[in-house]
Structures are given as structure tokens and as C-alpha cells.
Amino acid sequence: DIQMTQSPSSLSASVGDRVTITCQASQDISNYLNWYQQKPGKAPKLLIYDASNLETGVPSRFSGSGSGTDFTFTISRLQPEDFATYYCQQYDDLPRTFGQGTKLEIK
């Protein structure tokens, strides 16, 4: 199985801050990586696919980069509605695997 190591596991930040989350795959996954946002009691919402492509309707303050084994997810200027948990997921191979999540909290 491809292991997805996501960090940090939690993060405190303020509105307007720039935040970065990283995800490392245990082997080369090309650019087959999704980033999701999940709020309590809701299904994950896709933000970024193919490591760096913004899903339709997602604000441009969200971005992703990387390929191979190392990936980065950035929120350029945090908004109040961005406080949530974020997950990465690889879809290069089966079984599909997810990172452990990053809980973004208000400082």
C-alpha cells in the first residue's frame, strides 16, 4: 500500500494568514493526488485534483503543488469558513489511501 504522510496533524492560524500543509507519498504517485476539505458532519469536498488543478467553483486562495512523492497545499489568505479538516488522497494505485488529516483551528 502507498502510505500518505500528512503534516501537521493540527494547525492554529488567524484569519488572513497563509497556511501550508504537506503530504508525502511512500512511493512515486506522479500527480495523482487530491486535496479535500471536510467540515463536521459533512462529506469531504474536493478542492484540488491532479495535485495542482483547482476544482470548479473553489476559490483561488486554495492551491496545490508537487509531483512524485512530495506535495503541498496552501491557503493564501485564510477566511473564517476555511477552518476545517483537510485530507490528501492518492489515486495512483489501489488501495486508495488518505493522509491522516490536518485540523485547521482558529488561533
Next chain:
Amino acid sequence: QITLKESGPTLVKPTQTLTLTCTFSGFSLSTSGVGVGWIRQPPGKALEWLALIYWNDDKRYSPSLKIRLTITKDTSKNQVVLTMTNMDPVDTATYYCAHRHYYYDSSGYYHRRDFHYWGQGTLVTVSS
């Protein structure tokens, strides 16, 4: 517009078999490249992929749960069914189904679209 919705029991007893149904619209599971997957999430924990069924009836399972899982499709009803045997309290989770597909664009370039659309999820509690 693609939508998916999970349904099934909210409470099952240990050792029982869980049967969940994903009813979808906006796509057909007879279209080449299309698939539906199941993912679960125990309360307060991370997401875990369970199974995937493709348009051609190819089926794939999580290695750690393979012996307990069965995934089937009913193309005429736009449904995918997941069964999980021998349920245990550790299987308490919200269970989601999600859409995936691959395709080739006009330039012949290959694209994968994994889990862009999800159902709302259904919470299953395993308790006696």
C-alpha cells in the same frame, strides 16, 4: 448533475452483516471508465477506502477487509450495494459512496477523476 446517496441501517449488532446501498444519478455505471467506490470514516478519525466497482464489473477491495466485503452493481436501478460481514464495534463509522471515472480527451490524453462527487454519508453504529 451527479448526485449519490447512501442508505441502510443506522444500527447493527455485532456479528451481523451490514448492507448499504448507494443510489446515484447523473451518470451511468455502464459507461466506460466509470466507477463507484465506498469510503468510511470512524468518528473523529481519518478516511479509509473500502471498495470500488467499475463499469465492466471489475471489483477491487481493501486488502485488510477483503474477506468481509462484497460490492455489486445494478445498472438498471443506478445502485451499488456494499455488504460487510461479521460487523464489530470498531466498524462504527460514517460510510460514503463516491464517483470516479477515467477518460481520454480529444488529444488522446488520459485523465483520472477520483472521487470528485460524494454522497452525504450514512452513520452506522455497531452495538449490541
